[in-house]
Amino acid sequence: MTSLPHTRGTARLGLVIDLDICVGCHACAVNCKEWNTGGVAAPLTDLKPYDADPDGVWFNRIHSYEVNGEDARTVHFPRSCLHCEEPACVTVCPTGASYKRAEDGIVLVNEDLCIGCKLCSWACPYGAREYDLDAGVMKKCTLCIDRIYNEHLDEAARVPACVATCPTSARHFGDLGDPDSKVSQLVREREGYDLMPEMGYKPTNKYLPPRPRQRDAASIGAPALEPLPQAGGLLGLIDRLLSG
Amino acid sequence: MHPASSVIVFTTLSGVGYGLLGWLGLYAAAGLLPMQPLFALVAMLVGLGSVTVGLLSSTLHLGHPERAWRALSQWRTSWLSREGVASIVTYVPALLFGIGWVIGGALRDWLMLIGPVLTLCAIVTVICTAYIYRSLKPIPRWSNGWVVPNYLALAAMTGALLLAGLARVFVVPLSGIDILAGVAVIVALVLKLGYWWSTDRAKAISTPESATGLGAIGAVRLLEAPHTSENYLLKEMGYRVARKHATKLRIIAVMLAFLVPLALLIAAWQWPMLALPFTVVAPLIALVGVLTERWLFFAEARHVVTLYYGRRLDPAA
Ligand code: SF4
Numbered sequence: 001m002t003s004l005p006h007t008r009g010t011a012r013l014g015l016v017i018d019l020d021i022c023v024g025c026h027a028c029a030v031n032c033k034e035w036n037t038g039g040v041a042a043p044l045t046d047l048k049p050y051d052a053d054p055d056g057v058w059f060n061r062i063h064s065y066e067v068n069g070e071d072a073r074t075v076h077f078p079r080s081c082l083h084c085e086e087p088a089c090v091t092v093c094p095t096g097a098s099y100k101r102a103e104d105g106i107v108l109v110n111e112d113l114c115i116g117c118k119l120c121s122w123a124c125p126y127g128a129r130e131y132d133l134d135a136g137v138m139k140k141c142t143l144c145i146d147r148i149y150n151e152h153l154d155e156a157a158r159v160p161a162c163v164a165t166c167p168t169s170a171r172h173f174g175d176l177g178d179p180d181s182k183v184s185q186l187v188r189e190r191e192g193y194d195l196m197p198e199m200g201y202k203p204t205n206k207y208l209p210p211r212p213r214q215r216d217a218a219s220i221g222a223p224a225l226e227p228l229p230q231a232g233g234l235l236g237l238i239d240r241l242l243s244g
Numbered sequence: 245m246h247p248a249s250s251v252i253v254f255t256t257l258s259g260v261g262y263g264l265l266g267w268l269g270l271y272a273a274a275g276l277l278p279m280q281p282l283f284a285l286v287a288m289l290v291g292l293g294s295v296t297v298g299l300l301s302s303t304l305h306l307g308h309p310e311r312a313w314r315a316l317s318q319w320r321t322s323w324l325s326r327e328g329v330a331s332i333v334t335y336v337p338a339l340l341f342g343i344g345w346v347i348g349g350a351l352r353d354w355l356m357l358i359g360p361v362l363t364l365c366a367i368v369t370v371i372c373t374a375y376i377y378r379s380l381k382p383i384p385r386w387s388n389g390w391v392v393p394n395y396l397a398l399a400a401m402t403g404a405l406l407l408a409g410l411a412r413v414f415v416v417p418l419s420g421i422d423i424l425a426g427v428a429v430i431v432a433l434v435l436k437l438g439y440w441w442s443t444d445r446a447k448a449i450s451t452p453e454s455a456t457g458l459g460a461i462g463a464v465r466l467l468e469a470p471h472t473s474e475n476y477l478l479k480e481m482g483y484r485v486a487r488k489h490a491t492k493l494r495i496i497a498v499m500l501a502f503l504v505p506l507a508l509l510i511a512a513w514q515w516p517m518l519a520l521p522f523t524v525v526a527p528l529i530a531l532v533g534v535l536t537e538r539w540l541f542f543a544e545a546r547h548v549v550t551l552y553y554g555r556r557l558d559p560a561a
């Protein structure tokens with residue numbers, strides 16, 4: 001059913017991604033691929049994987065940007081489905097394959113209903129849907145629905161694969177519908193924001209901005225180094241010639 | 245956006261067909277429909293034929309065409325679904341109209357009533373098609389007020405040109421069809437120029453800065469893409485046509501879709517001896533022109549996802 005759920009639970013499960021911490025290692029994307037190519041949306045088809053021109057389905061893509069200005073820096077930027085509150089990807093779907101879950105807000109595709117018309121991927125501003133040419137159906141991030149509710153896993157492992165693997169803990173998973181949850185607090189403290197709010201999709205996932213750069217090194221109380229005395233003789237001559 | 249030929253053929257041919265059927269319904273309503281079985285048969289076959297070929301072509305790009313019937317289920321929210329439902333509903337008045345017109349019998353007396361219903365259904369279907377594109381916010385060249393009038397005008401124009409040609413071939417009096425076709429061409433041309441004028445100047449509301457939220461720090465430039473070769477997103481949504489090619493194609497589209505057919509209509513009126521070949525060639529040339537126009541409608545449209553790949557949406561960029 002592609003109408004958005006009329007009655008909703010309070011839960012808004014999603015991710016909070018810390019752009020201050022992410023080092024752009026792509027580990028989350030790789031673990032996402034690893035888990036999901038065996039998960040509910042399996043397989044995440046790769047076409048010509050060993051060719052010069054490989055192409056395949058990924059749910060998570062890591063861009064790196066150079067941000068210019070006074071406070072210029074490099075920012076690594078993971079991009080995946082934001083499980084929007086107003087997801088036009090769902091309402092445009094003609095078959096009812098795309099849907100938003102009432103209980104937790106996760107946006108999913110029922111691959112048995114999908115006709116592969118690709119319209120939902122056109123409707124997503126964030127490029128979160130990738131068509132599987134081989135299977136003829138649309139694929140997208142499931143927020144690892146087969147992990148987060150999976151009672152066969154240890155409780156600590158019941159988080160999306162990307163969150164579980166991030167070596168720097170730049171990714172957080174939780175209930176953004178609960179104002180007291182850790183993720184909600186984090187968003188408040190760090191002024192987490194929405195991507196492309198002007199599109200009106202009301203993403204659930206939030207991004208935490210890079211912290212302002214520290215301009216001066218903190219004082220560590222050590223005395224300044226003495227300047228080196230000029231060397232004389234042959235060594236001094238060579239030194240003067242080379243640095244001249 | 246990637247200009248898929250199945251979708252270009254679908255929107256163009258269904259436009260022609262619904263345009264033709266729409267005009268026939270109006271002629272019937274006005275009591276001006278010539279009762280000539282052979283003309284009736286050919287006109288209905290051409291109208292329904294284009295619509296049907298168009299709809300079948302639209303299923304060609306599906307990953308699972310055998311499940312296409314499922315697309316009729318979500319008409320509450322999806323314009324694609326509404327388009328499917330409207331196109332199937334339109335077959336009912338179209339077939340009743342055709343039977344009444346070709347075979348006559350009891351239905352013939354009802355043509356004046358079925359006609360307007362057919363016209364209305366044809367218009368609704370074209371509007372639904374246009375709204376599939378118009379409703380997509382991430383594609384600024386589609387998500388604007390020009391798209392629906394353009395689709396309607398081009399359908400009306402191609403339908404009228406085709407009907408004028410058919411009427412000439414079967415030597416049936418269809419009063420005013422040449423003038424209607426001429427006016428439709430001018431209206432469609434003005435709307436197309438307006439679409440280009442407006443969309444070329446529209447200021448992009450989304451930028452790499454708003455897409456990443458990093459604008460507060462400064463201008464955002466892609467340093468490293470997430471992947472080394474093109475993925476689905478770039479192939480489907482990142483299609484680009486060189487500006488100088490686009491300009492050339494726009495000129496070709498304007499010539500073939502509008503100016504040449506208009507000149508042919510005027511020539512046919514000036515030289516009645518040559519009216520037959522001129523009015524028959526006009527819709528064929530217009531069709532090639534509209535196919536070019538439709539190719540551009542896709543190829544020139546930019547999707548906001550390309551912002552993540554460091555591109556900008558402003559036509560100047
Ligand atoms: S990010 Fe895209 S695919 Fe995910 S819910 Fe939002 S619109 Fe839909």
Ligand code: SF4
Pocket residue numbers: 092093094095096097098109113114115116117118119120121137138
């Ligand atoms: S590709 Fe599948 S999920 Fe997407 S809109 Fe079409 S039918 Fe729905």
